[in-house]
Amino acid sequence: MSFLDISLEEKQKALAELRDVKQLFADRGWFAGTSGNLSIRVGDFTPEQFHFAITASGKDKSMQTPEDFLFVDQQGKPAETTRLKPSAETLIHCEIYRLTGCGAIFHVHTVFNNLISEYFWDRKSVPVDGVELIKAFNIWDEEAHIDIPIVSNYADIPRIVPEVTSAFNPQIPGIILRKHGIYAWGANAFEAKRHLEAFEFIFEYVYRWELLKRGG
Numbered sequence: 001m002s003f004l005d006i007s008l009e010e011k012q013k014a015l016a017e018l019r020d021v022k023q024l025f026a027d028r029g030w031f032a033g034t035s036g037n038l039s040i041r042v043g044d045f046t047p048e049q050f051h052f053a054i055t056a057s058g059k060d061k062s063m064q065t066p067e068d069f070l071f072v073d074q075q076g077k078p079a080e081t082t083r084l085k086p087s088a089e090t091l092i093h094c095e096i097y098r099l100t101g102c103g104a105i106f107h108v109h110t111v112f113n114n115l116i117s118e119y120f121w122d123r124k125s126v127p128v129d130g131v132e133l134i135k136a137f138n139i140w141d142e143e144a145h146i147d148i149p150i151v152s153n154y155a156d157i158p159r160i161v162p163e164v165t166s167a168f169n170p171q172i173p174g175i176i177l178r179k180h181g182i183y184a185w186g187a188n189a190f191e192a193k194r195h196l197e198a199f200e201f202i203f204e205y206v207y208r209w210e211l212l213k214r215g216g
């Protein structure tokens, strides 16, 4: 499906959803210093061809302007004529869509996701035991154990892509970049938001539990 075949209505719906999520996360302080990026996929999906709307690079994401988003293709190239630059991390979105066929991907930098990524860097994953919010990932086992993958944070984004490919676990809808932030995804914006919120809750819980175990 070419970008032109995707209805205007679907494109506008994606942009409206991105605007709402961006405002909500901004109000939570989740876009410190222009960090973070958000995307929603539109149109049909094959791993070889897809399109998505993504935040423009370097913007103050706590502000709403007419130039906050643009549409790109599966290679991260603008799908329309625009002077906007897609997020510097667009290739990570491309790879997550390619691997999952998901509908939305949200990336935020928080103090807890940064701290926890460094604390567990040696094991390349954050272990989580029996926290109720694991159910937000549709994992319903009692006292479930999960490992949330952590990958390197290279300055050269294309170098991160194969790490995402290797670390990807279809059961866990998120990947942490070391001392950088979390990428969470879902079938749609509602699910990606639920997953992101669950990850952030879990990171704070694990961080505080580690402190408590040390008598802190």
Ligand SMILES: CSCCC(=O)C(=O)COP(=O)(O)O
Residues within 6 Å of the ligand: 033, 034, 035, 036, 037, 055, 056, 057, 058, 059, 086, 087, 088, 089, 107
């Ligand atoms: C200022 S934070 C460094 C870049 C980053 O990690 C990020 O999430 C925002 O980059 P973008 O190009 O999407 O604005």
Ligand SMILES: [Zn+2]
Residues within 6 Å of the ligand: 035, 036, 037, 089, 107, 109, 180, 181
């Ligand atoms: Zn980032």
